[in-house]
Amino acid sequence: MTSQNAPIKVDIWSDIACPWCYIGKRKFEAGSGLFAGAGEDRDVEVEYHSFELSPDTPVDFEGGEADFLARHKGIPAEQAQQMLDRVTSIAASVGLHYDYDNLKHTNTVLAHEAAHFAKEHGKQLEFTERLMKAYFVEGRHVGRVDELASLGAEVGLDPEELTRALEAHTYVNDVREDEQLAASYGIQGVPFFVIDGKYGVSGAQDADTFAQVLEQVWHLRNEENTEVPA
């Protein structure tokens, strides 16, 4: 039984280099805001988890995102560009201005390690947002230690301590544990939202849908807590 007054726990699996994850983040934030505004005792606690969409990506990929999709995923260049144009348009609809012309496609494992460092230092939510903005909007290279340390400093992390942790790969096992847990849940794509450890929501749902799902879980909790044992 979950305490009626405890926040609803939402575990989110995502990758920094996942366009739907950043869009889904915005929509989830809007949806959880709607849910929280619907009444008292509607709190949500969020924890992000690592998921690498393309762990075979080199740190320094020569070429743009469409080139990557063409070379690594076998998608014709014209179709890849159309996909990027569509996702850019949808991102703009939630206030995110993706800049694929300047995006630095890279391996994201080091960024995930940095995110675990941020989690341990109480800055996970701020740093996750900073990473995604850096990657999709600002064209920053999130596969490099110096860039990650600089971004970490912007959210109040110690850049020297973060640099040491990244060079020693202190948090790589935390990344792997997140990915193993995702596999145990059967998660194949991201973003993916696990609510109260019992309910699974896949993809960048509309804000209204997120709000409805949270409301549904909140009511299910209340029903559990008011059931009289036989």
Add this chain to the structure above:
Amino acid sequence: MSGLTPLQPLGDPNAEQCIDGVCEVPTPAPAGEATPAR
């Protein structure tokens, strides 16, 4: 890890997501047809 309770799916099963590095947008279906799976 084993022994996890299977998750109960909620929400729209066709919401956009990235799988294996590919993040295709579902193509809107013509009127009267179901939305194609990605």
